[in-house]
Amino acid sequence: MKIIIDAMGGDNAPGEIVKGALAAAASRPELEITLVGREAEVRAAMGGQAPTNVSVVNATEVIEICDDPAMAFKHKKDSSITVGLNLLKAGEGDAFVSAGSTGALLSAATLLVKRVKGIRRAAMCPVIPTAGGQAVLIDCGANAECTVEYLVQFAYLGSFYASHVLGIRNPRVGLLNIGAEPSKGDTLRLETWPVLQAAGERGEINFIGNIEAKEAIKGGCDVIVADGYSGNIMLKTIEGVGSYLGGEVKKLFLQSTKTKLAGLLVKSGLKAFKEQLNPDRIGGTAFLGISRPVIKAHGASGAQAIENAVYQAVKVAESGIIAEIEANIGKMKVQEGES
Amino acid sequence: MNTQDVLAKMQELIGEQFAVDAEEITMETSFEEDLGADSVDLVELVMAMEEEFDIGEVEEDEVSELKTVGDCVNYLVNKMK
Numbered sequence: 001m002k003i004i005i006d007a008m009g010g011d012n013a014p015g016e017i018v019k020g021a022l023a024a025a026a027s028r029p030e031l032e033i034t035l036v037g038r039e040a041e042v043r044a045a046m047g048g049q050a051p052t053n054v055s056v057v058n059a060t061e062v063i064e065i066c067d068d069p070a071m072a073f074k075h076k077k078d079s080s081i082t083v084g085l086n087l088l089k090a091g092e093g094d095a096f097v098s099a100g101s102t103g104a105l106l107s108a109a110t111l112l113v114k115r116v117k118g119i120r121r122a123a124m125c126p127v128i129p130t131a132g133g134q135a136v137l138i139d140c141g142a143n144a145e146c147t148v149e150y151l152v153q154f155a156y157l158g159s160f161y162a163s164h165v166l167g168i169r170n171p172r173v174g175l176l177n178i179g180a181e182p183s184k185g186d187t188l189r190l191e192t193w194p195v196l197q198a199a200g201e202r203g204e205i206n207f208i209g210n211i212e213a214k215e216a217i218k219g220g221c222d223v224i225v226a227d228g229y230s231g232n233i234m235l236k237t238i239e240g241v242g243s244y245l246g247g248e249v250k251k252l253f254l255q256s257t258k259t260k261l262a263g264l265l266v267k268s269g270l271k272a273f274k275e276q277l278n279p280d281r282i283g284g285t286a287f288l289g290i291s292r293p294v295i296k297a298h299g300a301s302g303a304q305a306i307e308n309a310v311y312q313a314v315k316v317a318e319s320g321i322i323a324e325i326e327a328n329i330g331k332m333k334v335q336e337g338e339s
Numbered sequence: 340m341n342t343q344d345v346l347a348k349m350q351e352l353i354g355e356q357f358a359v360d361a362e363e364i365t366m367e368t369s370f371e372e373d374l375g376a377d378s379v380d381l382v383e384l385v386m387a388m389e390e391e392f393d394i395g396e397v398e399e400d401e402v403s404e405l406k407t408v409g410d411c412v413n414y415l416v417n418k419m420k
Contacts, residue, residue: 070378071399107379111386120358147375149358 001030003313004093007037007045008062008080009100011300014038017099018045020306025054027307031314034093036084038062059083062100069103073112081105085112088292095293095313097284099301106142109287109294116322118329121150122289123228124296125161128238129276132219136162136171138288139228140235146227149334151175151192152199156332157288157325158223159205164319165286166222173200174211174221176230184210188227195334196225204331213237246274283309286316289325293317340419345392345412352387353408356380366409381405394418 005021007014014037025033032053035042039058046054061079063072073082081100085108088096096113098105106122115122123139138158143150155173162171175196177185182193193210200207208221213234216224226234249270253263263270275281283305284297293316297309340348346366354361357374370376370384385397385405392415405411 070382074382074399107382110379111383 001095001314001317002032002034002093003310003317004034004036004084004087004096005306005310006080006084006096006098006100007035007042007056008059009098009105010297011099012302013099014041014045016301016303017306018042019303020301021310022046022049022051022054023303023307024310025051028311028314029053031310033310034084034087036087037080057083057087063104065101067101067104069101070107072101072104073108081108082112085109085294088294089113094317095295097295097297097306097309097313099284099297099299099306099309102141102296102299105294105296106287109290113290113292113294115289116291116325116329118332119157119289119325120147120153122287123150123154123157124285125158125288126235126285127166128224128235130217130219132222134166135216135219135222135224136166137224137226137231137235139226139231140285141228141232142287143228144232145229146188148188148192148195149332151188151225151227152195152334153289153332155196155199155205155207155223155225156328158225160321160324160328161286161288162222164321164324165315168222170206171222172208172220173205173223173225174208174216176213176216176224176226176234177210178212180210180212180215182210192225199331202331204328280305281308283307283312286312288321291322293322340392340416342412342416345415345419346408348391349388349408349412349415352384352391356384356387364408366407366412368408369406370408371406384411388415392419 007017021033021035034055034057036057036059039056042056059078059080061076063076063079063081084096087093089112110122121143124142125136125138126140127134128137136158138154159171159173162168177189196207199205211221253259284295287294295309295313297305350361350364353364385402
């Protein structure tokens with residue numbers, strides 16, 4: 001299994017990216033890792049280490065946040081993202097991992113590696129912690145404005161991800177909405193519901209109906225289908241509430257000697273809970289709908305996040321999810337008059 | 340290639356990319372207003388045009404001028420003269 005890594009993407013590149021890549025290469029010697037970036041900087045970050053399963057491909061440019069996302073890969077043909085994705089396209093690797101600009105990575109992946117034929121839009125599908133364990137949130141920001149067909153495709157893509165990559169049997173798919181009844185929501189939700197319901201009746205997905213954000217967090221479904229706009233608001237709310245609650249609990253335990261003692265007693269439990277909310281634990285978000293595995297690690301990724309993003313990339317590449325999407329593309333078409 | 344030939348090829352490319360019937364696409368069809376295209380869609384279409392018509396690279400300022408199918412057809416006919 002060959003994993004290509006953008007060594008120059010993200011706030012902590014190349015140092016933390018290289019560190020994470022080296023950790024993955026050491027712990028999984030069967031992997032072959034290609035680091036793409038300014039070779040001198042990448043080798044310096046390797047600090048003299050030269051494991052046999054790590055190679056470096058030189059790319060002299062870096063796509064910055066300020067670059068136009070849709071055109072960046074054309075302007076910067078020798079950027080780490082463009083060179084890395086071209087390697088993936090050419091079959092020189094099985095998956096690509098980057099912590100670089102989300103918009104530029106998505107555009108470049110769409111335009112260079114291409115979407116699976118018939119997929120209208122690629123989507124981002126982070127795995128979020130819920131009371132039931134975990135759920136796939138698709139989309140979380142790649143597509144702010146969606147059509148019925150996009151949401152229907154996201155439902156299938158998310159369902160395949162939950163079953164093939166997360167190992168959830170017959171994943172429950174919910175449509176994120178402001179109420180559970182089919183009559184709730186805006187035009188997009190009202191028109192999408194019957195199409196998903198029909199797909200559920202055909203046994204193609206396990207559609208459980210509309211789901212409110214609070215029920216989703218309680219573990220009400222395994223796949224949360226959303227347009228990128230509302231999905232992103234949900235994701236950021238979870239992050240914000242998690243951080244706020246963490247801070248409040250910490251303050252509570254530091255109030256007096258008694259509460260400090262109580263804090264000590266529950267420290268390991270709190271640590272485990274905090275770990276559940278740690279985005280570095282998973283590493284990144286797959287771009288579903290692209291014809292080869294592309295993983296976006298978050299911009300602030302440290303070495304641990306990159307190491308885990310590599311393992312996530314391996315999992316996605318081994319899962320057969322792309323073949324499953326290709327085999328089922330005919331089912332994802334929304335017929336005229338269906339919505 | 341004359342205008343009709345280019346239009347026919349463009350109808351095929353656009354029909355496939357935007358999942359619409361080729362017959363619905365006319366010279367007046369607007370990418371943004373009629374097909375809901377965003378900037379990535381346009382770059383994707385331009386890349387398909389570059390490949391299909393073997394016209395080399397379309398410059399960024401030229402891409403921004405391509406608002407309708409007719410703009411693309413006229414651009415291609417001129418480029419291939």
